[in-house]
Amino acid sequence: MQKDTLVFDLLKKELERQRNGIELIASENFTSYQVMQAMGTVPTNKYAEGYPGKRYYGGCEVVDEIETLAIERLKKVFNASWANVQPHAGAQANVAVFLACLKPGDKILGLDLSMGGHLTHGSPANFSGKNYQALSYGVSKETGLVDYDQLESIARKEKPKMIICGASAYSRDWDYKRIRAVADEIGALVMADIAHPAGLIAKGLLNDPFDHCHIVTSTTHKTLRGPRGGIIMLRHDFDNPLGIKDPKGNIRSMSSCLDLAVFPGMQGGPLEHVIAAKAVAFGEILTDEFKAYGEQIIKNAQAMAASFVKRGYNLISNGTDNHLMLIDLRNKNITGKKAQETLDKAHITLNKNAVPFDDKSPFVTSGIRVGVPAITTRGMNEGHMETVVSMIDKVLMDTDNEATITTVKNDVYAFMKQFPLYPELG
Numbered sequence: 152m153q154k155d156t157l158v159f160d161l162l163k164k165e166l167e168r169q170r171n172g173i174e175l176i177a178s179e180n181f182t183s184y185q186v187m188q189a190m191g192t193v194p195t196n197k198y199a200e201g202y203p204g205k206r207y208y209g210g211c212e213v214v215d216e217i218e219t220l221a222i223e224r225l226k227k228v229f230n231a232s233w234a235n236v237q238p239h240a241g242a243q244a245n246v247a248v249f250l251a252c253l254k255p256g257d258k259i260l261g262l263d264l265s266m267g268g269h270l271t272h273g274s275p276a277n278f279s280g281k282n283y284q285a286l287s288y289g290v291s292k293e294t295g296l297v298d299y300d301q302l303e304s305i306a307r308k309e310k311p312k313m314i315i316c317g318a319s320a321y322s323r324d325w326d327y328k329r330i331r332a333v334a335d336e337i338g339a340l341v342m343a344d345i346a347h348p349a350g351l352i353a354k355g356l357l358n359d360p361f362d363h364c365h366i367v368t369s370t371t372h373k374t375l376r377g378p379r380g381g382i383i384m385l386r387h388d389f390d391n392p393l394g395i396k397d398p399k400g401n402i403r404s405m406s407s408c409l410d411l412a413v414f415p416g417m418q419g420g421p422l423e424h425v426i427a428a429k430a431v432a433f434g435e436i437l438t439d440e441f442k443a444y445g446e447q448i449i450k451n452a453q454a455m456a457a458s459f460v461k462r463g464y465n466l467i468s469n470g471t472d473n474h475l476m477l478i479d480l481r482n483k484n485i486t487g488k489k490a491q492e493t494l495d496k497a498h499i500t501l502n503k504n505a506v507p508f509d510d511k512s513p514f515v516t517s518g519i520r521v522g523v524p525a526i527t528t529r530g531m532n533e534g535h536m537e538t539v540v541s542m543i544d545k546v547l548m549d550t551d552n553e554a555t556i557t558t559v560k561n562d563v564y565a566f567m568k569q570f571p572l573y574p575e576l577g
């Protein structure tokens with residue numbers, strides 16, 4: 152077969168884009184070379200519907216070993232008693248939990264999308280808001296912190312079946328214990344979606360949700376630095392709340408209901424090549440090197456936040472506990488959209504983001520979200536943050552000047568030369 156140069160040339164172009172730019176999208180990262188190698192392998196050819204030892208197809212003995220290894224390593228990473236590594240992405244992990252725990256029309260309570268929550272936590276545009284009655288809590292206008300008083304009062308009044316914590320644009324840690332206390336009062340389940348800070352939680356650098364939240368979901372490609380994918384975990388198993396029974400008439404455990412919700416509930420064949428890459432990534436997370444990576448993420452985020460504050464930028468909650476920060480640009484008279492588009496031209500990639508109580512549309516926004524996991528993987532330390540912020544500031548203070556943008560673009564290019572990415576790829 153002729154080599155598809157059209158596609159492979161584009162892939163080469165994307166590699167160069169990743170190498171030459173400063174990647175500040177908080178949900179992105181660079182996997183190790185071996186994680187990528189595992190992903191591009193032969194299990195992509197294999198159908199393996201079901202679970203290790205209980206498949207609907209023959210020839211699964213090797214993928215059974217791969218998936219079992221991924222599960223066992225993941226359990227070790229989070230000190231969990233059960234895990235499912237099949238969800239194709241973070242959204243799918245959440246779909247499976249809802250399917251296993253809720254009936255259509257049940258009430259759920261999650262952080263408002265416009266305050267940092269995720270689409271799958273009850274947005275009207277998403278399955279979570281279409282199939283369930285979605286209620287939301289927010290953050291305090293004064294402090295930018297989750298308004299736990301509001302969460303508790305809505306929970307007591309509305310009695311949702313499930314309370315969801317976790318976010319996509321929240322720079323502070325969570326009080327899981329407090330959320331569990333109100334959930335116990337009203338008989339609700341608590342789901343923690345740790346898609347963003349999972350890598351920091353894995354190494355004990357943030358509060359541990361597992362003893363307080365019944366179910367924990369995550370992506371594998373953000374701070375966990377694995378392949379694109381999703382996972383579901385339990386530390387403590389329990390009877391499923393819908394009273395679903397097995398063929399013998401016994402109430403099924405939550406773990407067994409979650410397995411059934413992933414397959415056959417909402418997915419077909421698992422991506423065993425991606426599961427192999429997940430296993431490689433989980434192995435990497437278990438090392439001390441990954442702990443050092445997590446610690447560096449926090450140091451870099453702190454240094455970057457301080458550098459922005461020094462230049463008069465307004466950070467929501469005035470800082471960060473984790474890998475990201477949310478910046479309100481209104482005092483700088485720039486919209487999030489304009490900031491994103493202009494920085495993009497200088498090869499600095501980040502995303503526009505609504506800030507709490509934003510007066511602009513989600514397509515424009517008043518803010519930007521900035522994250523350090525990817526640049527930390529590239530090898531930057533806290534000493535480099537001042538340089539990165541000064542380049543961002545230079546562009547944002549002169550957004551209509553093409554000469555400034557070109558100067559910064561050249562500076563970015565020269566600066567990134569010292570942080571090689573995938574040298575194995577030539």
Ligand SMILES: *Cc1c(COP(=O)(O)O)cnc(C)c1O
Pocket residue numbers: 178240241242243268269271317318319344345346347370380381
């Ligand atoms: C990123 C994210 C997800 C969804 O992940 P996908 O892999 O994009 O489906 C779910 N929840 C939260 C909180 C996220 O930040």
